[in-house]
Amino acid sequence: MIAVANAALALCVRCGITVVASQDWHPQEHGSFAVNAGRPVNTLGTLDGLAQIWWPIHCVQNTAGADFHPELNREGLTAIFRKGEQRHIDSYSTFFDNGRRAQTALDGWLRARQIDRLTVMGLATDYCVKYSVLDALHLGYATEVITEGCRGVNLQPEDSAAAPNG
Ligand SMILES: [Zn+2]
Numbered sequence: 693m694i695a696v697a698n699a700a701l702a703l704c705v706r707c708g709i710t711v712v713a714s715q716d717w718h719p720q721e722h723g724s725f726a727v728n729a730g731r732p733v734n735t736l737g738t739l740d741g742l743a744q745i746w747w748p749i750h751c752v753q754n755t756a757g758a759d760f761h762p763e764l765n766r767e768g769l770t771a772i773f774r775k776g777e778q779r780h781i782d783s784y785s786t787f788f789d790n791g792r793r794a795q796t797a798l799d800g801w802l803r804a805r806q807i808d809r810l811t812v813m814g815l816a817t818d819y820c821v822k823y824s825v826l827d828a829l830h831l832g833y834a835t836e837v838i839t840e841g842c843r844g845v846n847l848q849p850e851d852s853a854a855a856p857n858g
Contacts, residue, residue, distance in 0.1 A: 693813070693814075693815075693842065693843055694761050694763045696813065696838060696840055697765075697813060697814075698764065698765045700811075700813065700838060700841065701765050701768035702765070702768070704768060705768045710770050710805065710807060711768050711770060712772065712798070713760070713766075713769050713772045713773070714772070714773045714774070714786035714796075714798070715758065715772055715773070715775070716751035716758065716774075716775060716783075716820070717751060717758055717777050718750070718751050718777070719779055720749075721779055722776065722779055723739045723744070723779055723781070723782070724739060724745070724782040725746070725747060725748070725749050725750075726746035726747060726748065727749060732746065733746055733747065734747070734847055739780065739782065740780045740781055742781065742782075742790055744782060744790075745847070751776065773796050773797060773798045773801075774796070775789070775796055776789075778794070784819045784820050784822070784824070785823035785824045785826070785827045786798055786820065787824060787827040787828065787831065788827055799831055808832070808833055808834060809833065809834040809835075810828050810833045810835045811836050811837070811838060812824060812825055812835060812836070812837050812838070813838040813841030813842055815842070815843055816843060816844050816845045816852075817839075817852040817855050818845055818847075818852045818854075819844075821842050821855070825837060837856075
């Protein structure tokens with residue numbers, strides 16, 4: 693998928709198309725981590741009133757796990773929007789946290805630039821890509837997905853294939 697991303701980035705740079713990235717950016721003590729919840733990885737529980745999958749530790753702030761892939765050409769990125777920084781709530785979408793209690797700066801940033809069409813790719817098809825796309829559509833953006841540039845978690849084998857069905 694890095695090859696797909698770099699090809700898309702190069703095309704966008706040539707054509708003057710704005711490219712932004714989102715970055716899962718969790719504190720070490722994030723409530724979605726199974727180890728912090730004391731629960732088995734990839735099981736379902738509740739975090740601050742919301743259904744929550746207990747994830748392995750991932751994307752901890754200022755660690756290699758949160759960084760972009762070393763082969764991703766970042767020079768074409770205009771801006772990076774971080775999410776998942778609040779300890780007590782997870783944030784799959786790059787627009788809102790999972791409870792829609794807060795939003796990132798992305799929607800305002802796009803609107804300030806009169807950007808109303810989005811093309812999305814990345815990780816993971818069945819979580820962050822899915823919920824970002826659903827929010828983008830809800831917010832009124834014409835949205836398409838480069839599916840060959842996405843990969844899923846697939847806790848259930850068909851999750852990624854079912855993602856377009858919401
Ligand atoms: Zn995360």
